Amino acid sequence: MKIFTLAHFLRHVSVSRLQVFTQAHPIAEHLRFDWQQSPEAIPGRLNAAVAELLATAKGQSSEDEAASVCHAVFLWQDDLRRVHLLSNEAAGFEFRVGLSDDPHALATIGQWDARDQALWVFHERAQLFRDVELHLAFQAKANGRSWKKHRIEPGLCLTADRSQLEAFSHEVAKLYEKAGAGKSTHIEQSVCASDGSIQYTIYVEGPVTALSHFTEQRFHRLTTRIALETALVYQPETGDIESVVKGGAKNHKAVLQLFSKYLAGREIAPQRIGKARYSLNELRSGVAMHDDLSPLGVDRVRLRRAQLRPRTNTASAIRIEASPEQDQDDALELARKKLHVDHLFEAEYDLDAVCILVYLASNDGHRAKRFSFEVYSAGSSTIKNLSEKNQPIAQAVLKSLQLAEPEEALA
Incomplete structure (x- = not known):
């Protein structure tokens, strides 16, 4: 879940690690909570207890006490939000590398969910957490x-x-x-x-x-x-x-x-x-994959959209969009037909931007899934906007198309 919701996060983190985190947090000075309850009930009741603490402080406490409670609650919620943002595969990899000199800790967190890993690192290895946080932000x-x-x-x-x-x-x-x-x-x-x-x-x-x-x-x-x-x-x-x-x-x-x-x-x-450019003109002769990506679940790759720019007039561009259906002409075939060119196509137009549509193999008779991302000849792409699951697949597709050197494609 990309959007942080406190109630949802509390339901998906280990109660024991949540207890250790909360009891070591500044909020523990103000919060009185029974951790001996049923683990299934703790997330909801803890959330309610924090809300009640905040309401009580604003209504009955002195101004200084209310400010102290409000600040502690804010820190607790914000720290959990930061943990949520680092509950992903990229952060988990950095955590494991950072803990490589501690085999026991590495073996322990290796069995946990990404949320539990991030929560533990935040509490036990604060500097490592901050290093990873700053690295991923950059x-x-x-x-x-x-x-x-x-x-x-x-x-x-x-x-x-x-x-x-x-x-x-x-x-x-x-x-x-x-x-x-x-x-x-x-x-x-x-x-x-x-x-x-x-x-x-x-x-x-x-x-x-x-x-x-x-x-x-x-x-x-x-x-x-x-x-x-x-x-x-x-x-x-x-x-x-x-x-x-x-x-x-x-x-x-x-x-x-x-x-x-x-x-x-x-x-x-x-x-x-300079930013590495993508040689999109390599796609003018067709989308040819140079590697077998079936282990990643890739069934087929085609161009959903193509933006072509005349070499003699770079101020204008022509954008061609194709149907997402696999059995229809892709954007490049439509461009050839609409622009009425064949052998002169390569000399008159440059591919300026393309939308690559990736079809994934279907399982158990279900409809095949697909996703798309855009690549620009100037050297950028929209791969970062994809889900964590699809990003490495898109990077592999970009590398297999040989539009750039491998290290550039993965950048």
Whole structure:
């Protein structure tokens, strides 16, 4: 379930691990709950007990006590939301790599559900949880509008001195002053266990923002400062450095210069690495798979949509959409017929974007399932929008079509 619902989450997590988590949490100071009840009844009653605690604090306690209770309840609910967000296969892999030096813990959590794994790591290995949280948050923004990739020297010895980190973050904050940002900053350094990359996440006090919201069925307006996030990830083995920075190429360059000055201790000239492009023109002769993907359940792959751009007039584009039925012409065949070209098709038009439709093999006579994703020649795709189950299948399809090098297809 992608959307976090507290009641649903409590029903799908181990009661014993939920008890350990809650009793070690700040909410335990205020919450009185009998854990000796039936395990089936505990999720619902715990949720009700927390709601009752909140209502009682607001109605009877002093202002300071009410604020303390409200803050503890907020933290408890927000921490469970964070656990929910890391209850997935990608986070589980990072957890297992991070625990590789503890065979006992690794064997123990290997038998658990993803929610239980994330809950245990949050409570028992707080730094590992935060490292994985920051790593996955950065990956979600990779290849986006604010992302760029450069190459510098590999094997740099980066400082972990707190004063240097703080100085670095304050200099980054100055880049956003013209946009109304404040001077307050917060910086975190984390290490990804799976690839050894070092990540720096900087939060800068953003400009004053007006928010309209409801509390207790009453409408309010308030002003706040939402943090502006900036992040750098450095790969010591390759020298690749990725950055997520608001403000365009100028700010990316400025942040990298500050990185080299404060963290590397010397001037470094980064080389821009352009986003890998997909050679969609390879599909003009047909969709040909170079690998057997039947073990992944793939039955057939065809083009659902195709966007073609005339080479002599790149400002315009032609979009062709085909039926999703397997026995109908795909988008490329329709394009050939509609554009009235055959042997000249390859010379006059470039494939600019395609929608790849993947048919999965049917089981037990049920209707075959299918999913689709879009790929753009500029180097991006919508694979990240697919379900966790379909993402690796889509990546395998992209690799098998040989539209890019394997490492680029999996990026």
